[in-house]
Amino acid sequence: MMRLGTKRFWRAKTPPTGLLLTTWALAFLASPSYAAGTISNALSAREAGRGGTNLGFGDNGVLLLDNAAGMQGLVGDCDCNDVYIEMGGAGLFTDLSYADNENATTDAADNPTGLGYFMVARRLNEDIVLGFGAFAPAGFASDYDLNGPATLPGQYTYKSFGALARILPGISVRMTEAWTVGATLGTAISHVEIEGPYYLNSGPLRGTPTILDLQATGAALSWSCGTQYALSDRTTVGVHYQSENEFKSAGKAAVEIAGLGRSQYDVEFGLTWARSVGIGLMHQLDSRQRIGLDFEWEDWSSAYDNAELLFTQPSNPTFRTVAGPSIAEQFPLRWTDALIVSSGYERDLSDHQTVRLGYRYQDNPIPAATTSTYLQTTLQHHFSVGYGFKHRDWEIDTAYQFAFAPDVHTGVSMYPGGDYSHATVTTQTHMVFLSAIRRF
Numbered sequence: 434m435m436r437l438g439t440k441r442f443w444r445a446k447t448p449p450t451g452l453l454l455t456t457w458a459l460a461f462l463a464s465p466s467y468a469a470g471t472i473s474n475a476l477s478a479r480e481a482g483r484g485g486t487n488l489g490f491g492d493n494g495v496l497l498l499d500n501a502a503g504m505q506g507l508v509g510d511c512d513c514n515d516v517y518i519e520m521g522g523a524g525l526f527t528d529l530s531y532a533d534n535e536n537a538t539t540d541a542a543d544n545p546t547g548l549g550y551f552m553v554a555r556r557l558n559e560d561i562v563l564g565f566g567a568f569a570p571a572g573f574a575s576d577y578d579l580n581g582p583a584t585l586p587g588q589y590t591y592k593s594f595g596a597l598a599r600i601l602p603g604i605s606v607r608m609t610e611a612w613t614v615g616a617t618l619g620t621a622i623s624h625v626e627i628e629g630p631y632y633l634n635s636g637p638l639r640g641t642p643t644i645l646d647l648q649a650t651g652a653a654l655s656w657s658c659g660t661q662y663a664l665s666d667r668t669t670v671g672v673h674y675q676s677e678n679e680f681k682s683a684g685k686a687a688v689e690i691a692g693l694g695r696s697q698y699d700v701e702f703g704l705t706w707a708r709s710v711g712i713g714l715m716h717q718l719d720s721r722q723r724i725g726l727d728f729e730w731e732d733w734s735s736a737y738d739n740a741e742l743l744f745t746q747p748s749n750p751t752f753r754t755v756a757g758p759s760i761a762e763q764f765p766l767r768w769t770d771a772l773i774v775s776s777g778y779e780r781d782l783s784d785h786q787t788v789r790l791g792y793r794y795q796d797n798p799i800p801a802a803t804t805s806t807y808l809q810t811t812l813q814h815h816f817s818v819g820y821g822f823k824h825r826d827w828e829i830d831t832a833y834q835f836a837f838a839p840d841v842h843t844g845v846s847m848y849p850g851g852d853y854s855h856a857t858v859t860t861q862t863h864m865v866f867l868s869a870i871r872r873f
Contacts, residue, residue, distance in 0.1 A: 478830035478866035482819015483777025484791020486725030488671035488713025494519030494552030497564040497603045500659035500673040501615030504605035508556040514872040515556040521868030522549040533856035535580040542576040560607040571597040573810050582851040585642040591629040593807040598622045599655050611663040621655035621678040632850035635763045640849040644689040649702035651682030667717040677708035696749030703741035707731045727775040733798040737768035771796040789819035802847040811838045811860050828870040837861035
């Protein structure tokens with residue numbers, strides 16, 4: 434093995450402050466990507482172009498999120514290319530529609546949105562690479578103007594937004610020539626907004642129609658661990674585990690009930706983002722061609738069984754008299770676990786150009802009985818194409834992804850009040866990715 438040199442302090446080879454701040458803003462303020470469940474299948478253009486396969490690769494900064502063990506492949510020795518910086522973003526264009534007995538087929542508002550990430554890595558010595566990044570890997574969003582059910586006549590806005598960001602320090606350690614391990618330990622941030630008709634699901638007020646306007650934000654511990662093993666010079670296998678993120682988000686909610694008026698509440702919103710485990714394979718067909726295959730399991734049955742809401746401190750004394758000083762609300766979700774299979778292919782056209790193709794299948798974990806406009810994340814089939822090139826000292830990658838799902842038809846909704854019963858939900862999206870890499 435070539436000696437990689439001794440440990441040195443981080444050198445001042447970082448991008449300008451303005452660029453860093455811009456990328457951080459993208460990571461934290463980004464709107465989420467749609468996927469089966471709520472987790473995006475890709476953030477970087479490289480992994481997106483090859484269908485989201487990444488667990489066995491070592492060529493992009495999102496590995497800090499997907500499998501930190503792969504960071505060994507990002508940087509050179511301690512005297513050459515030992516600092517790695519990557520930034521990227523994606524534009525999301527949705528095509529969502531909803532129909533039920535009160536609404537002919539209605540399209541959601543067409544609001545193109547974006548997501549972003551930033552990652553930096555540095556080799557400390559022959560065997561250790563440290564990384565740090567901010568990522569927005571998950572979320573949900575929709576915005577409709579719909580007629581309410583017979584028990585709540587009139588037209589209303591049905592709007593939701595939820596996003597998960599992770600701020601992650603991480604490490605990759607080379608154990609042997611063929612084996613590396615990695616881990617992250619950081620903070621996850623969740624933000625949820627819901628605006629529109631809502632029927633109480635719990636307690637003596639079950640079935641009471643309300644107009645809800647809720648916003649809540651919280652933080653939780655986030656960690657992961659993973660490994661990669663080179664089975665041969667051409668084949669690498671990777672395994673990764675991502676912890677669940679359990680939030681007790683705090684915020685404010687406005688609740689309006691006919692006959693009682695309107696009241697402000699303090700709200701605690703309990704929601705868990707799913708844990709996952711995956712195994713992936715990268716195989717070099719020859720010096721210019723590679724294929725990838727990833728299998729992942731997401732534990733939505735534990736994470737999204739129910740959402741818990743606790744409303745306290747009503748500002749309207751009438752609400753306190755009728756409903757008491759607090760309302761404990763349980764919003765049933767009943768999601769099932771999801772299996773995700775990703776496949777990808779990439780070919781180097783030259784030393785400076787690469788093309789990619791990919792397909793990803795994801796189970797839809799949402800039962801028809803709890804499908805709603807607030808969590809319309811039912812996508813199953815993802816097709817992608819990508820192109821990468823080198824320009825001076827930069828590696829630039831682009832990708833396009835089209836995703837769709839079969840229509841979801843609801844018979845009788847689990848939710849009281851008649852909303853979402855006998856409904857049809859249609860979901861498809863387009864995403865455009867752009868990433869840039871620089872090594873120092």
